[in-house]
Amino acid sequence: MQMTKCLDTDIRPDKCILARERIKNGLLRRMDTLRHAIKESSCKHMIHGIIVFLEEYIKVHLSEEERAMRHYGYPSYFPHKEKHERFAAGTLALKEELLELRAPGARGAYELSVKTVHMVVDWVNDHVTKDDKEFCWFLGHRFF
Numbered sequence: 487m488q489m490t491k492c493l494d495t496d497i498r499p500d501k502c503i504l505a506r507e508r509i510k511n512g513l514l515r516r517m518d519t520l521r522h523a524i525k526e527s528s529c530k531h532m533i534h535g536i537i538v539f540l541e542e543y544i545k546v547h548l549s550e551e552e553r554a555m556r557h558y559g560y561p562s563y564f565p566h567k568e569k570h571e572r573f574a575a576g577t578l579a580l581k582e583e584l585l586e587l588r589a590p591g592a593r594g595a596y597e598l599s600v601k602t603v604h605m606v607v608d609w610v611n612d613h614v615t616k617d618d619k620e621f622c623w624f625l626g627h628r629f630f
């Protein structure tokens with residue numbers, strides 16, 4: 487799985503909206519793939535890769551976004567960072583649930599996959615398309 491290619495770590499005022507769209511599309515594309523796997527009953531083979539992708543997204547993208555917010559003096563930095571931390575905590579909970587599924591005879595990949603799709607789609611709708619866009623608007627107004 488090519489994880490880092492959709493992650494834009496170079497957040498500049500003139501590239502911000504394009505970067506957000508690329509990230510949003512990367513997240514939604516993976517959720518579409520996971521939804522398809524749920525329907526095909528093959529999600530148990532995919533959920534690990536999706537959670538690894540989310541961890542990479544948090545480590546690379548969210549950290550970089552926070553760095554850019556500090557760099558440009560974004561006034562909503564702390565509430566925005568708090569939302570990142572909640573998403574990271576949610577992803578960690580998914581990972582812990584996944585580790586429990588590795589026990590012999592354990593079941594639950596379907597439920598975990600559905601939960602993952604809901605969490606990520608909510609994140610895209612509530613955060614990426616609103617909060618991240620506000621940051622882009624801040625950069626646009628400040629620098630153009």
Ligand SMILES: [Fe+2]
Nearest residue numbers: 551566617618
């Ligand atoms: Fe964000």
